[in-house]
Amino acid sequence: MQQKLESPPSPTAFEELATRCGVRRITTVRDELRREAGRTLERPLRQAAAVAVLRNPWLGEGPESDLGPATERIAPLLGKILSDRLVEALGGVGRIEAFGKAALVGLDGELEHAGALIHTPYFGNIVRELLEGTSVLCFADGRAEPGTDLRVPLWHKTHATSRKHYQTMEVHLPDAPRADEICVIAAASDGPRPFPRIGDRSTDRPITTEILEGLLP
Amino acid sequence: MNIRKITTLTEEITSEGGRPVDPPARVVVVAAVIENPWKGQGFVEDLTEGIDAVASDLGAELAPRVMEALGTELEAYGKAAIVGLDGEVEHGSALIHTLKFGNHFRDAAQATTLLPAVEKRAAAGAVFDIPLKHFTDATIRSHHQTLEVRVADAPHPDEILVALAAAAQGRPQQRLAPLSTEA
Numbered sequence: 386m387q388q389k390l391e392s393p394p395s396p397t398a399f400e401e402l403a404t405r406c407g408v409r410r411i412t413t414v415r416d417e418l419r420r421e422a423g424r425t426l427e428r429p430l431r432q433a434a435a436v437a438v439l440r441n442p443w444l445g446e447g448p449e450s451d452l453g454p455a456t457e458r459i460a461p462l463l464g465k466i467l468s469d470r471l472v473e474a475l476g477g478v479g480r481i482e483a484f485g486k487a488a489l490v491g492l493d494g495e496l497e498h499a500g501a502l503i504h505t506p507y508f509g510n511i512v513r514e515l516l517e518g519t520s521v522l523c524f525a526d527g528r529a530e531p532g533t534d535l536r537v538p539l540w541h542k543t544h545a546t547s548r549k550h551y552q553t554m555e556v557h558l559p560d561a562p563r564a565d566e567i568c569v570i571a572a573a574s575d576g577p578r579p580f581p582r583i584g585d586r587s588t589d590r591p592i593t594t595e596i597l598e599g600l601l602p
Numbered sequence: 603m604n605i606r607k608i609t610t611l612t613e614e615i616t617s618e619g620g621r622p623v624d625p626p627a628r629v630v631v632v633a634a635v636i637e638n639p640w641k642g643q644g645f646v647e648d649l650t651e652g653i654d655a656v657a658s659d660l661g662a663e664l665a666p667r668v669m670e671a672l673g674t675e676l677e678a679y680g681k682a683a684i685v686g687l688d689g690e691v692e693h694g695s696a697l698i699h700t701l702k703f704g705n706h707f708r709d710a711a712q713a714t715t716l717l718p719a720v721e722k723r724a725a726a727g728a729v730f731d732i733p734l735k736h737f738t739d740a741t742i743r744s745h746h747q748t749l750e751v752r753v754a755d756a757p758h759p760d761e762i763l764v765a766l767a768a769a770a771q772g773r774p775q776q777r778l779a780p781l782s783t784e785a
Contacts, residue, residue: 400614400616404617404622408614408617409616409617410613410614410617411614411615413610414610414611415609415610415611416605416753417609417610418607419605419606419607420604420605422608534727534752555754555755559729559750
């Protein structure tokens with residue numbers, strides 16, 4: 386007689402749901418920068434990144450496959466578990482000023498697989514709402530071997546043109562993404578770069594290629 | 603003590619070997635990047651002054667942070683000192699291999715064993731592995747594990763990166779026979 390398969394108990398947390406969707410690890414990194422250029426910062430700059438490493442749900446499917454169903458199932462969970470970790474790492478959503486995102490697909494996947502998990506509202510809208518932002522999320526994506534380092538770009542969560550908030554955070558991924566995996570990253574910071582002093586759109590004078598004229602004899 | 607940067611890394615492992623890890627395994631590290639207290643002094647024969655100036659304060663700064671990041675009972679721990687290119691490995695060892703540094707962590711964790719350590723000299727952004735062992739019995743094989751760490755722009759040549767690592771459990775899916783079965 387065939388044994389009846391027991392269905393797993395209902396999930397009690399988004400992390401558990403994410404695990405069932407193939408997430409094997411969640412890594413959170415927080416950098417607190419206290420000194421820059423030999424001076425102590427009045428307010429340390431804190432940056433955080435949260436990384437989910439998961440099985441690529443589209444392996445071997447080819448470029449005709451519809452990425453929609455798995456994206457709709459997985460991306461909101463990733464947005465939720467990663468945003469929660471950023472809020473905790475930076476001490477509350479009210480402290481978060483800048484944000485960004487990234488995805489790296491392993492060597493057996495398509496670039497489009499990385500894009501699918503971060504470039505749709507199923508991820509972006511969740512992160513934006515949970516981090517109380519309105520800006521488009523700036524991003525980095527690519528395909529890579531495990532053990533790679535990735536710079537995740539950040540900009541202001543409600544004023545994307547705030548130049549002093551343009552910054553990046555470097556994330557090291559020890560054993561990911563394996564060939565059949567994808568790393569999805571959300572990042573945030575609680576302030577501008579240290580000692581920002583390169584002006585802003587409001588202070589720039591009009592610059593064109595005319596300024597190149599006369600530089601060479 | 604001039605701390606330039608403090609990096610906190612939290613790993614939550616929810617699956618290993620294709621099987622769920624429930625509850626998720628939790629391993630954390632807190633790394634402080636400080637100015638080398640012997641910077642620019644040439645070969646210093648007696649390191650006591652620098653040790654007294656830094657080691658205890660550094661242990662007191664890092665221990666509560668690593669316990670907070672772990673957020674639960676500690677079962678394994680370890681430490682690291684990565685010395686920037688202008689310093690000696692002995693400078694890193696001087697800071698972490700003293701009771702006045704390690705006891706802050708041992709007391710906070712109610713631990714009794716020696717902290718396993720990695721010490722090396724390296725360029726900024728070097729990858730290093732911190733060894734962790736059980737906090738009361740270093741022969742407990744299930745808890746031998748390591749954590750890979752990289753801090754992007756540290757240590758500078760005149761800096762030292764000092765880190766503490768903690769785990770809430772042994773390796774995920776650990777299933778080796780205990781040492782005693784091989785005696």
